[in-house]
Amino acid sequence: GKGPLRIVITGAAGQIAYSLLYQICSGDVFGQEQDLIVNLLDITPMLGVLQGVVMEIEDCSLPLVKGVFPTDSVEVAFKDIDVALFVGAMPRKEGMERKDLLSANVKIFKPQGQALEKFAKKTCKILVVGNPANTNCFILAQNAPSIPRENFTCLTRLDHNRAIGQIASRLKISPKSVKNVIIWGNHSSTQFPDARSATVNVNGKETPAYDALKDDNWLKNDFVSIVQKRGAAVIAARKLSSAMSAAKAICDHMRDWWFGTKDHEFTSMGLISDGSYGIEKGLVYSYPVQIKDGKISIVQDLKIDDWSRDLMDKTQKELIEEKNDALKATST
Ligand code: NAX
Structure with missing residues (x-):
C-alpha cells in the first residue's frame, strides 16, 4: 500500500495541537488507509511537555501511527515531510504593538521557511495557523522559494x-x-x-x-x-x-x-x-x-x-x- 505520510506540527505542546493530534492520528483527516509519521516541534523549554503528549498518543494505541518524534530542531522536524501544520507562533503580549508582534513572528517564520526549503519534500502541503496567520504564511513562502506557491495556505x-x-x-x-x-x-x-x-x-x-x-x-x-x-x-x-x-x-x-x-x-x-x-x-x-x-x-x-x-x-x-x-x- 501507500507509505506513511510524514506530518510535522509546530507548537505541538500548545492547546490547539492538543485538540488536533487525536483527530489526525485516528485517521479522521487523511483517511483510515493512510499510515502516519508525526513530528512534533516546539521550543526547547517545552520538550518535557512534548514528552507527555508523546506518551498520550502512545496510550491512545492508534494503529495508523507508525512513529511520533518530539523535537526542538527544525532540521529534524522538517526532514522529508509531506504535510506541515504551522500552529506555533509568538503570542501577542499585553502592550505589544502589531509591528512588534510581526517582527517577533518573522524571527520564527523566516528560519522555519528556510528549513522547509532545505529539508521538506517539494510536494509538501503547508497550512499556517499561528497568528498573524496570513503574514506568517507570506514570510514562510518568501523563504521557501522552491516549493510551489499553491502549496502555501493559511487558516480561515x-x-x-x-x-x-x-x-x-x-x-x-x-x-x-x-x-x-x-x-x-x-x-x-x-x-x-x-x-x-x-x-x-x-x-x-x-x-x-x-x-x-x-x-x-x-x-x-x-x-x-x-x-x-x-x-x-x-x-x-x-x-x-x-x-x-x-x-x-x-x-x-x-x-x-x-x-x-x-x-x-x-x-x-x-x-x-x-x-x-x-x-x-x-x-x-x-x-x-x-x-x-x-x-x-x-x-x-x-x-x-x-x-x-x-x-x-x-x-x-x-x-x-x-x-x-x-x-x-x-x-x-
Ligand atoms: P499555545 O500558546 O497554547 O501554543 C503555542 C505553542 O507554540 C507553544 O507550545 C509554544 O511553545 C510554541 N512555539 C512558540 N514558538 C515556537 C517556535 N519557534 N517553534 C515551535 N513552537 C513554538 O497557543 P494555541 O492556542 O495552540 O494557538 C496557536 C496559534 O494559533 C496562536 O498563534 C493563535 O493566535 C493561533 N490561532 C489561529 C487561528 C486561525 O484561525 N488562524 C485560530 C485559533 C488561534 O487563535
Whole structure:
C-alpha cells in the first residue's frame, strides 16, 4: 500500500495541537488507509511537555501511527515531510504593538521557511495557523522559494465555520444546510464574512441566505461583526483562545485539500493571491475555493457589489501594511 505520510506540527505542546493530534492520528483527516509519521516541534523549554503528549498518543494505541518524534530542531522536524501544520507562533503580549508582534513572528517564520526549503519534500502541503496567520504564511513562502506557491495556505476555515454557525443558529437549521459562505482577506477583525453567495436548505428547498433570512440588515451588520469578533469573544469568555474549534477547522481544511470539496460547494482558504478579484498578487488573502484532485482553485466570476468591494479592499489594505512591516523586519 501507500507509505506513511510524514506530518510535522509546530507548537505541538500548545492547546490547539492538543485538540488536533487525536483527530489526525485516528485517521479522521487523511483517511483510515493512510499510515502516519508525526513530528512534533516546539521550543526547547517545552520538550518535557512534548514528552507527555508523546506518551498520550502512545496510550491512545492508534494503529495508523507508525512513529511520533518530539523535537526542538527544525532540521529534524522538517526532514522529508509531506504535510506541515504551522500552529506555533509568538503570542501577542499585553502592550505589544502589531509591528512588534510581526517582527517577533518573522524571527520564527523566516528560519522555519528556510528549513522547509532545505529539508521538506517539494510536494509538501503547508497550512499556517499561528497568528498573524496570513503574514506568517507570506514570510514562510518568501523563504521557501522552491516549493510551489499553491502549496502555501493559511487558516480561515474557523472563520468560515463560525459564519456557517451564525446563519444556522439564526435560522434554527443544521449547519450542514448552509453552503457557500465566504471569508475574504485577513484572518483578523478586518476580514469580510460574506453571505451573498450563501444558500440555505430550509424544509428541503435551496434558497439564497439573503432571501431566507429576510433581514439584509442583520447579514450586513451583526453577522459581519459577530464573525469578525468571535475570536475575541471566546477569549473573553474562556480566558483562553479558541482551541477545540480551531483544531476542528484545521482538520476540515486539510481533509478538503486531500479529498476535495463537493460539487457546487466551496470553502475558504488563505492563499498566495494570483491577482483574482483585483487583489495584489503575492499577498496571502482568503478566497472562496474549490478543490479537486488536490488542486485548489479560486471560485471565479462572483458578482462583487460596491459594499463588498469596499470591505474586500479594507482587509487587503491591512494585509499590505502587515506585509510591509514584516518585510522591514526581515531585512533587519
Ligand atoms: P499555545 O500558546 O497554547 O501554543 C503555542 C505553542 O507554540 C507553544 O507550545 C509554544 O511553545 C510554541 N512555539 C512558540 N514558538 C515556537 C517556535 N519557534 N517553534 C515551535 N513552537 C513554538 O497557543 P494555541 O492556542 O495552540 O494557538 C496557536 C496559534 O494559533 C496562536 O498563534 C493563535 O493566535 C493561533 N490561532 C489561529 C487561528 C486561525 O484561525 N488562524 C485560530 C485559533 C488561534 O487563535
